[in-house]
Amino acid sequence: MAEQYDVVIVGGGHNGLVAAAYLAREGLRTLVLERRHIVGGAAVTETPFGPEFKLTTLSYVVSWLPPTLVRDLDLVKHGYHVYPQGPYFAPRTDGSYLQLPDDKAARRAQIAKFSEKDADAVERWDDWMDRLGRILGPMVSELPPKLGSRKPSDLGRQALLLRRLKDVDERAAVDLVRLLTDSAADLIEDYFESDAMKGVLSVSAVIGSWAGPRTPGTAYVIAHHHIGDLGDGRIGAWGFPRGGMGGVTQALAAAARSFGAEIRTEAPVARITTRNGATTGVVLDDGTEISAPTVITTAHPQVSFLRLLDTADLPPDFVADIERYRSRSGTVKINVALDRLPEFVSKPGFDPQVHGGTIVLSESLDEVEASFQEAAAGRPSTLPFADICIPSVFDPTLAPEGKHVMSMFTQWVPHTWNDEPHREELDAYADRLFARMEVVAPGFTDSVLHRQVLGPWDIEHEYGLVGGNIFHGELTMGQMFHGRPAAGFADLRTPVKGLYQAGSGTHGGGGVTGVPGRNVVHQILADRRREQWKDKVRDLTRPGS
Numbered sequence: 001m002a003e004q005y006d007v008v009i010v011g012g013g014h015n016g017l018v019a020a021a022y023l024a025r026e027g028l029r030t031l032v033l034e035r036r037h038i039v040g041g042a043a044v045t046e047t048p049f050g051p052e053f054k055l056t057t058l059s060y061v062v063s064w065l066p067p068t069l070v071r072d073l074d075l076v077k078h079g080y081h082v083y084p085q086g087p088y089f090a091p092r093t094d095g096s097y098l099q100l101p102d103d104k105a106a107r108r109a110q111i112a113k114f115s116e117k118d119a120d121a122v123e124r125w126d127d128w129m130d131r132l133g134r135i136l137g138p139m140v141s142e143l144p145p146k147l148g149s150r151k152p153s154d155l156g157r158q159a160l161l162l163r164r165l166k167d168v169d170e171r172a173a174v175d176l177v178r179l180l181t182d183s184a185a186d187l188i189e190d191y192f193e194s195d196a197m198k199g200v201l202s203v204s205a206v207i208g209s210w211a212g213p214r215t216p217g218t219a220y221v222i223a224h225h226h227i228g229d230l231g232d233g234r235i236g237a238w239g240f241p242r243g244g245m246g247g248v249t250q251a252l253a254a255a256a257r258s259f260g261a262e263i264r265t266e267a268p269v270a271r272i273t274t275r276n277g278a279t280t281g282v283v284l285d286d287g288t289e290i291s292a293p294t295v296i297t298t299a300h301p302q303v304s305f306l307r308l309l310d311t312a313d314l315p316p317d318f319v320a321d322i323e324r325y326r327s328r329s330g331t332v333k334i335n336v337a338l339d340r341l342p343e344f345v346s347k348p349g350f351d352p353q354v355h356g357g358t359i360v361l362s363e364s365l366d367e368v369e370a371s372f373q374e375a376a377a378g379r380p381s382t383l384p385f386a387d388i389c390i391p392s393v394f395d396p397t398l399a400p401e402g403k404h405v406m407s408m409f410t411q412w413v414p415h416t417w418n419d420e421p422h423r424e425e426l427d428a429y430a431d432r433l434f435a436r437m438e439v440v441a442p443g444f445t446d447s448v449l450h451r452q453v454l455g456p457w458d459i460e461h462e463y464g465l466v467g468g469n470i471f472h473g474e475l476t477m478g479q480m481f482h483g484r485p486a487a488g489f490a491d492l493r494t495p496v497k498g499l500y501q502a503g504s505g506t507h508g509g510g511g512v513t514g515v516p517g518r519n520v521v522h523q524i525l526a527d528r529r530r531e532q533w534k535d536k537v538r539d540l541t542r543p544g545s
Helices: 014-025 067-072 104-112 116-141 152-164 170-181 184-191 195-206 219-226 245-258 301-306 316-323 365-376 423-440 456-463 515-541
Strands: 007-010 030-033 082-084 088-091 097-100 239-241 262-264 269-275 278-284 289-291 294-297 331-338 358-361 385-389 404-411 448-454 499-501
Touching: 007 014, 007 278, 014 030, 014 245, 014 515, 088 195, 097 104, 097 195, 104 116, 116 152, 116 170, 116 184, 116 219, 170 219, 184 195, 184 219, 184 365, 195 219, 195 358, 195 365, 239 245, 245 262, 278 294, 294 515, 301 316, 331 423, 331 456, 358 423, 365 385, 365 404, 385 423, 404 423, 423 448, 448 456, 499 515
Parallel strands: 007 030, 007 294, 030 262, 088 358, 294 499
Antiparallel strands: 082 239, 088 097, 269 278, 278 289, 331 404, 331 448, 358 385, 385 404
């Protein structure tokens, strides 16, 4: 006989664990099924070089985990702690550097080294981004209304959106449209003139994207990385979790278990079962049948609906939306173990504001655009850019004393590289990036003890991110808000009764937020209450009652 649960969750990433914790807290018998040997999905700490070096393999910083979620699940008790990340530091090949400290006077002085105009413009830029971030933030964390629907319940949510936008004046309305449609280059170049500033800001516009900074729509990606709160009111702040990103998901797993959820690893799901338009549970690769009236899938939408389900059970227009859902990427993640910290020509010696911040290798916006164009033409970038962090500066649990671990998030290689491993080409790509680092930090290459190079094929086949896309799908306007991942289903429900979705491919997009996992619980509980109410009505209206 099949095992019986109230809820089965496909995928043990951060969203699945959040949902499990909330559901178990409500008293529902909840089971999480994770394909890999460890929970965490893309937010995981692993030891490919041996136990002494702990690497945050893919995702490497946290920002969007809501403080209310941290409190609800008592994550601090389970080991959750974040070290605030330092500022941007961009060393340049001419021996200069740009640093963007939090202190406004110090930041202005740094930018003025390259342009007085840029120094004057940076506060206007921050104010503009903060203002729009305060408008977009709630819209990203809440379920979007079904635009175009005429159902009374949907009309109510549409009215709620209008009320939320009532304080948006004519200027803000134009600015929002501009943010959602402009290229990052159009936006950045309206404010700044120096290559130094434009080079740093353009990286934030294309992280994880299959688009260059001159591609329309990339302005929004800057805002997507700008919305967040570490819990002390600092919007846009980022930090390093203690124990790496696995520290976040291990705390979530501990919280889920404390409420009574069961978590199984090495339990890949072969298919989600249905009968008469409703889910009945899942079947594992080994044939184990698990019965549940409610199933949540946190897998990539194309995995959930095109592989785990029979598409004959889904509406044709929904299937067509999922089939054309774009999930391209040219990301390469390089993880490194070092025997010492890098020393930069432009700023020698140890500085926690340098080594504990984000080190950006990007000389100009045009250089970033040229790198993308190479990959779009089918060639790996000659001069890859990199977003670099050294979390062991703050967290001594990640490496032996005096040694360090480094995360290098880089782009681009051709997005078609998700079809084959491309080992030799990836090694050559990594060599070019190391050579670039060597110019600004001589001796870096000699300090490398180990390196791990993960291209789109690895990110897809080992971690389940189709195309190697870190957001479970591209952050374009056609794939955001009420259109993510398909028309009419941004509310985390699906065409199959009892089947819900809650991965990064749902509304809100990527980032370690837990928001889809939290929001799907609201939907499930609301639907359960509705069904219970219908049952009571049927009982009261039954003849003889």
